[in-house]
Amino acid sequence: MSEYTATLATVSRACPLCGHGDRSRVLVEEAYDPGRMGQFAFASRKLPEYMHYRLLVCAECDLLYASPAPAPETLDEAYRTAAYDSAAESACAARTYAGLVRRILGRLPGRNGALDIGAGDGAFLKELLALGFTDVAGVEPSAAPIAAADSTIRPLIGHCPFRAHDFPAGQFSLITCFQTLEHVYDPLQLCRDACGLLKDGGAMLIVVHNRQALSARLLGRRSPIFDIEHLQLFSRRSAQALLRKAGFGQIGSSVVLNRYRASYWLRLLPLPGRLKQRAIAAANALAVGRLPITLPAGNLAIWGYKTGAEQENCEVVEPHHVGWTSSPSSAHETDWKSILRVRAGAEAGS
Numbered sequence: 001m002s003e004y005t006a007t008l009a010t011v012s013r014a015c016p017l018c019g020h021g022d023r024s025r026v027l028v029e030e031a032y033d034p035g036r037m038g039q040f041a042f043a044s045r046k047l048p049e050y051m052h053y054r055l056l057v058c059a060e061c062d063l064l065y066a067s068p069a070p071a072p073e074t075l076d077e078a079y080r081t082a083a084y085d086s087a088a089e090s091a092c093a094a095r096t097y098a099g100l101v102r103r104i105l106g107r108l109p110g111r112n113g114a115l116d117i118g119a120g121d122g123a124f125l126k127e128l129l130a131l132g133f134t135d136v137a138g139v140e141p142s143a144a145p146i147a148a149a150d151s152t153i154r155p156l157i158g159h160c161p162f163r164a165h166d167f168p169a170g171q172f173s174l175i176t177c178f179q180t181l182e183h184v185y186d187p188l189q190l191c192r193d194a195c196g197l198l199k200d201g202g203a204m205l206i207v208v209h210n211r212q213a214l215s216a217r218l219l220g221r222r223s224p225i226f227d228i229e230h231l232q233l234f235s236r237r238s239a240q241a242l243l244r245k246a247g248f249g250q251i252g253s254s255v256v257l258n259r260y261r262a263s264y265w266l267r268l269l270p271l272p273g274r275l276k277q278r279a280i281a282a283a284n285a286l287a288v289g290r291l292p293i294t295l296p297a298g299n300l301a302i303w304g305y306k307t308g309a310e311q312e313n314c315e316v317v318e319p320h321h322v323g324w325t326s327s328p329s330s331a332h333e334t335d336w337k338s339i340l341r342v343r344a345g346a347e348a349g350s
């Protein structure tokens with residue numbers, strides 16, 4: 001466990017959305033026990049640990065953000081080595097996200113070129129292919145979910161943080177980023193870079209936890225969204241501001257109805273750890289744990305288009321690092337062309 005505590009150096013920061021450092025107030029002080037950090041601390045859909053950094057609310061843009069927060073370079077290592085155990089849930093979530101894409105499909109400039117940032121085990125890439133998208137790719141900084149990916153999908157996933165310079169500008173009709181923007185150090189730069197990679201009229205679709213959702217307000221600090229992995233938490237207002245500031249127009253939003261197995265919903269309940277483990281085990285033994293249940297889990301979908309009017313707001317794509325940053329000489333480097341080359345080879349062999 002000590003390997004995690006040793007790497008998590010933290011830095012103070014201003015609001016990562018609007019840049020104001022003096023319009024924020026502390027909502028909650030840090031609740032963090034380094035001794036409880038394990039290999040699942042940075043894994044997706046883990047059991048909630050009820051640990052978080054000091055969280056501040058920005059009066060300017062409504063973002064809730066951690067400061068101090070882990071330094072970008074420490075995040076890269078934390079995610080690279082994070083464990084993974086959520087295949088069933090990622091497939092459920094991918095189907096939900098495909099439903100969101102269907103809503104905006106008719107307005108996209110086509111179905112050629114789709115990129116999923118924070119692709120995990122690639123379950124959503126499979127959905128994109130089923131929707132008729134071509135030249136589909138994902139990037140994922142953690143090795144474990146990629147290892148768990150279907151062998152047909154794995155070649156589409158680049159094992160790296162999202163870096164705009166890995167892709168040519170104006171390449172994609174759709175860029176998606178699901179439950180990832182809470183995890184990166186600079187969510188605004190990530191979205192600006194995504195805007196630069198889209199074709200004119202292309203869309204970015206994001207899903208974020210809504211900190212103003214009923215479930216989050218009822219559970220307060222016992223809500224699983226208060227987590228050491230989350231460096232910021234959005235509301236509808238701040239999530240829309242994120243895409244607007246990144247250069248997107250015609251911004252839309254919708255509450256997400258998630259469909260998960262009953263045992264996964266049990267994971268999210270604010271019960272003592274041992275009681276929760278027993279409840280999950282009992283539900284699985286009785287097979288009710290596998291029953292699919294659809295509920296609003298407190299997630300928001302926000303989308304925006306790269307419109308002509310906003311185009312000048314899109315930042316020029318420069319070689320720099322976003323989110324799970326790493327050095328250019330990173331051992332897990334990949335590029336768009338190599339992803340496509342491997343994909344073409346896989347198709348030729350099938």
Ligand SMILES: [Zn+2]
Binds near residue numbers: 015017062
């Ligand atoms: Zn702000």
